[in-house]
Amino acid sequence: MPTLTIDGIQVTVEPGTTVLQACELAGKEIPRFCYHERLTIAGNCRMCLVEQEKAPKPIASCAMPAADNMVIHTDSPMVKKAREGVMEFLLINHPLDCPICDQGGECDLQDQSVGYGKGSSRYDENKRAVKDKYMGPLVETVMTRCIHCTRCVRFITEVAGVPELGAIGRGEDMQITTYLEQAMTSELSGNVIDLCPVGALTSKPYAFTARSWELRKTESIDAMDAVGANIRVDVRGREVMRVLPRLNEDVNEEWLSDKSRFAYDGLKTDRLDRAYVRRNGKLQEATWAEAFAAVATGLKGLAGSQIAAIAGDLACAESVIALKDLMEKLGSPNLDCRQDGARIDPSNRAGYIFNSGIAGIDEADAILIIGSNPRREAALINARIRKRYITGKVKIGLIGEQAQLTYKYDYLGAGPATLKDIAEGRHAFAEILKGAQKPMLILGQGAIARADGAAVLALAKQVADACGLVKDGWNGFNMLHTAASRVGALDLGFVPGQGGKDVAGILAAAQAGEVKAVYLLGADEIDTSKLGSAFVIYQGSHGAAGARRADVILPGAAYTEKDATWVNTEGRVQLGRRAAAPPGEAREDWAIIRALSDALGQTLPYDNLGMLRRRMLQAAPHFGAVDKLTPAAWGNFGTAGAVSDAPFVSAVADFYLTNPIARASATMAECSALARGAAMPKTGTHD
Amino acid sequence: MSGVHIAPPELQPASFEFTPESMALAKKHIAKYPEGRQQSAVMPLLDIAQRQHDNWVPQAAIRYIAELLGMPAIRVLEVASFYTMYNLAPVGTHFVQVCTTTPCWLRGSDKVLSACRKHLGVGPGETTPDGKFTVIEVECLGACVNAPMLQLGDDFYEDLDEESTGRILEALKRGETPRPGPQNGRLSSEPKGGATTLTTFNPAAPAAGSDD
Numbered sequence: 041m042p043t044l045t046i047d048g049i050q051v052t053v054e055p056g057t058t059v060l061q062a063c064e065l066a067g068k069e070i071p072r073f074c075y076h077e078r079l080t081i082a083g084n085c086r087m088c089l090v091e092q093e094k095a096p097k098p099i100a101s102c103a104m105p106a107a108d109n110m111v112i113h114t115d116s117p118m119v120k121k122a123r124e125g126v127m128e129f130l131l132i133n134h135p136l137d138c139p140i141c142d143q144g145g146e147c148d149l150q151d152q153s154v155g156y157g158k159g160s161s162r163y164d165e166n167k168r169a170v171k172d173k174y175m176g177p178l179v180e181t182v183m184t185r186c187i188h189c190t191r192c193v194r195f196i197t198e199v200a201g202v203p204e205l206g207a208i209g210r211g212e213d214m215q216i217t218t219y220l221e222q223a224m225t226s227e228l229s230g231n232v233i234d235l236c237p238v239g240a241l242t243s244k245p246y247a248f249t250a251r252s253w254e255l256r257k258t259e260s261i262d263a264m265d266a267v268g269a270n271i272r273v274d275v276r277g278r279e280v281m282r283v284l285p286r287l288n289e290d291v292n293e294e295w296l297s298d299k300s301r302f303a304y305d306g307l308k309t310d311r312l313d314r315a316y317v318r319r320n321g322k323l324q325e326a327t328w329a330e331a332f333a334a335v336a337t338g339l340k341g342l343a344g345s346q347i348a349a350i351a352g353d354l355a356c357a358e359s360v361i362a363l364k365d366l367m368e369k370l371g372s373p374n375l376d377c378r379q380d381g382a383r384i385d386p387s388n389r390a391g392y393i394f395n396s397g398i399a400g401i402d403e404a405d406a407i408l409i410i411g412s413n414p415r416r417e418a419a420l421i422n423a424r425i426r427k428r429y430i431t432g433k434v435k436i437g438l439i440g441e442q443a444q445l446t447y448k449y450d451y452l453g454a455g456p457a458t459l460k461d462i463a464e465g466r467h468a469f470a471e472i473l474k475g476a477q478k479p480m481l482i483l484g485q486g487a488i489a490r491a492d493g494a495a496v497l498a499l500a501k502q503v504a505d506a507c508g509l510v511k512d513g514w515n516g517f518n519m520l521h522t523a524a525s526r527v528g529a530l531d532l533g534f535v536p537g538q539g540g541k542d543v544a545g546i547l548a549a550a551q552a553g554e555v556k557a558v559y560l561l562g563a564d565e566i567d568t569s570k571l572g573s574a575f576v577i578y579q580g581s582h583g584a585a586g587a588r589r590a591d592v593i594l595p596g597a598a599y600t601e602k603d604a605t606w607v608n609t610e611g612r613v614q615l616g617r618r619a620a621a622p623p624g625e626a627r628e629d630w631a632i633i634r635a636l637s638d639a640l641g642q643t644l645p646y647d648n649l650g651m652l653r654r655r656m657l658q659a660a661p662h663f664g665a666v667d668k669l670t671p672a673a674w675g676n677f678g679t680a681g682a683v684s685d686a687p688f689v690s691a692v693a694d695f696y697l698t699n700p701i702a703r704a705s706a707t708m709a710e711c712s713a714l715a716r717g718a719a720m721p722k723t724g725t726h727d
Numbered sequence: 728m729s730g731v732h733i734a735p736p737e738l739q740p741a742s743f744e745f746t747p748e749s750m751a752l753a754k755k756h757i758a759k760y761p762e763g764r765q766q767s768a769v770m771p772l773l774d775i776a777q778r779q780h781d782n783w784v785p786q787a788a789i790r791y792i793a794e795l796l797g798m799p800a801i802r803v804l805e806v807a808s809f810y811t812m813y814n815l816a817p818v819g820t821h822f823v824q825v826c827t828t829t830p831c832w833l834r835g836s837d838k839v840l841s842a843c844r845k846h847l848g849v850g851p852g853e854t855t856p857d858g859k860f861t862v863i864e865v866e867c868l869g870a871c872v873n874a875p876m877l878q879l880g881d882d883f884y885e886d887l888d889e890e891s892t893g894r895i896l897e898a899l900k901r902g903e904t905p906r907p908g909p910q911n912g913r914l915s916s917e918p919k920g921g922a923t924t925l926t927t928f929n930p931a932a933p934a935a936g937s938d939d
Binding site: 203204205206207208209210213215217218219220 | 731786799800801802804805808809
């Protein structure tokens with residue numbers, strides 16, 4: 041291992057470390073623009089120049105491998121002069137429009153020119169001007185500001201795996217653009233905004249709406265999919281101005297999918313900001329007391345078995361446990377959180393979580409994807425698979441839709457028959473799984489949200505058992521969820537109790553008139569026309585399908601407006617924080633249920649969030665292990681049985697429109713229309 | 728403003744395909760590279776496309792080559808726009824590339840350009856109204872020993888002055904193909920007055936010291 045001296049400090053680093061990384065280990069800050077830890081090294085901005093003794097000139101530390109006995113200076117007069125020179129060159133063609141630039145205040149170029157620049161320029165000529173480029177509805181461009189670091193090009197090629205950005209021309213005429221200025225099709229395109237060290241690529245929806253220093257920043261958890269990406273919600277007043285990713289190596293690294301980043305305008309439209317009660321067939325505004333009274337009237341005299349509750353995709357764990365407790369008090373066993381009818385076996389936790397963890401993908405050497413399109417269902421997990429794929433150390437097989445993922449895979453078959461072949465060892469991929477050190481399967485909701493779902497689940501378990509996916513310290517059975525609420529609700533047991541009905545059962549019974557009241561906790565993905573003449577209580581944030589059918593609407597808070605617990609597809613418990621107040625009379629969801637329980641005379645035994653969370657801990661002790669993965673014991677799940685020939689279909693048809701918030705978002709609607717207009721082009725990263 | 732001049736959509740043909748001859752040539756280039764490295768053939772293929780398509784590469788050809796080599800179109804466009812030898816917009820039938828880098832400039836490339844202006848009525852970067860001639864300034868073409876010079880198609884016309892440049896251009900106008908090479912009578916890059924060394928050398932005689 042090379043040992044080198046940096047400003048008199050001796051550091052020993054792993055072979056292959058660059059001088060820049062070694063300097064960071066020694067606690068020295070090196071300015072940079074083009075270098076980024078997660079991208080390949082370009083070495084074209086020259087900002088990271090340092091002095092190496094016995095070298096004839098300053099060296100680009102990002103591209104220089106650390107070698108034994110190197111003596112590096114990062115604060116010598118030569119380095120200072122080199123940085124000033126580079127900065128002067130970078131600023132030659134960079135406009136001084138910081139006051140009207142959205143990057144102002146959080147700009148690498150601004151910060152570093154203050155820190156390392158000379159303060160003046162000797163350049164008297166005209167500055168270069170570059171035509172702005174169209175890159176789609178998400179990324180705004182001011183290309184005159186571009187300093188050609190090529191981070192965006194490298195990100196979209198390497199991480200997103202959709203090489204559609206490039207640098208055309210050369211020298212002073214170099215320009216970053218998509219091919220003939222087409223819109224970017226990557227579902228991770230928003231990350232280029234974060235990567236851009238200047239104001240060349242900025243957020244289009246956020247353009248000119250706020251300055252970074254006037255925003256209140258709240259660290260929270262994303263609820264747009266089941267990845268549970270760590271986000272920072274920037275709020276001005278009570279309005280969410282933007283959403284940014286937060287670093288979490290185990291979950292989202294530092295990326296964020298476009299839906300999580302840009303659906304926030306959906307938080308402002310179509311909101312339920314006060315209670316409604318249906319009177320004479322029409323929904324009319326009501327006070328909380330009137331709404332509760334209407335619920336009490338609606339539930340009056342009903343036996344427990346005549347009441348049912350369905351939890352939606354955006355329900356936080358707090359509201360789920362509160363509703364579960366309320367239903368228990370009302371004597372109803374009819375609860376379910378699996379709106380899509382997925383035949384998940386809630387009795388065994390290992391059977392419904394992503395056991396290996398998302399970070400486990402980095403170690404996997406064989407991956408079998410079953411009935412899932414990870415690119416649409418969990419874009420960040422797809423990026424993780426691609427990250428593993430480019431190391432060349434993994435074999436990927438897919439059963440289901442032949443989608444354009446961003447990596448090459450062996451297409452094994454369309455439906456359960458192929459899965460059966462693998463489970464019974466008749467398929468070549470079974471040998472690949474058996475021969476792998478850390479094999480995994482990823483089971484999508486599309487594979488089990490069907491009539492033979494339980495049998496498919498059993499087959500997947502059989503594959504896991506037969507091919508050695510579960511071994512000491514490794515569990516490669518991974519279920520990929522699409523809803524942020526799902527794993528939390530399953531953990532808390534929001535599933536049919538003794539003799540209770542599942543979603544399909546509830547809907548059938550509602551139509552038959554056996555279930556007379558249905559409580560929808562943000563449940564919008566069900567067929568509301570099948571609710572028959574049941575009395576429907578809808579609690580949620582948006583006036584979506586469920587609300588339109590409701591008899592009483594209780595306005596709830598969206599994910600950015602409440603302190604809430606989310607459990608992602610891995611089973612990782614994470615705390616979301618309230619960034620803004622809910623609109624109008626809307627309230628935090630657990631508090632609504634608590635208040636309603638009072639009105640129904642079935643008071644729930646918690647008066648504040650702390651007491652409620654103690655109750656959650658009691659129901660599921662792993663809720664105490666926040667941010668950590670709690671391994672689940674391997675056991676039996678699934679029901680062996682006959683499977684149909686029907687091919688697997690991904691659970692997500694349209695990446696941009698999967699939940700009420702995204703559907704209320706104009707930005708997402710635009711992205712969706714663009715994506716539908718053009719069939720997904722070949723990504724170029726595989727055949 | 729920009730050095731990348733891409734023809735506007737109305738000038739772009741809808742489709743492009745290699746002729747059988749071009750394809751055969753392209754396949755020869757592709758075969759030079761090992762399996763999985765076919766993208767390396769992008770530059771010769773762009774050249775083949777340009778030769779086939781009136782000396783410019785339309786976007787349809789960029790996409791065609793991208794498809795052929797299994798690479799994203801933007802990667803092909805990056806290459807095509809990086810090298811000035813690829814024309815991304817139509818050029819005249821006769822593409823007059825005048826070298827104006829220092830050695831040629833010292834030896835009178837300004838005169839060559841003024842001859843172009845005089846005989847064709849266009850300056851650097853312009854095309855004659857009849858679409859016959861496009862004149863551009865280029866960087867060093869590596870014929871400094873015969874400076875000043877210009878390139879026409881694959882041919883170099885060297886040791887130019889205002890008069891000889893005019894002669895060449897007029898010949899082209901008449902549809903003739905003037906003889907390439909030095910225009911001042913010297914043979915390749917030999918001294919103008921004839922050889923000054925190896926004057927007694929007889930290539931037919933056996934070399935001194937040889938065994939036979």
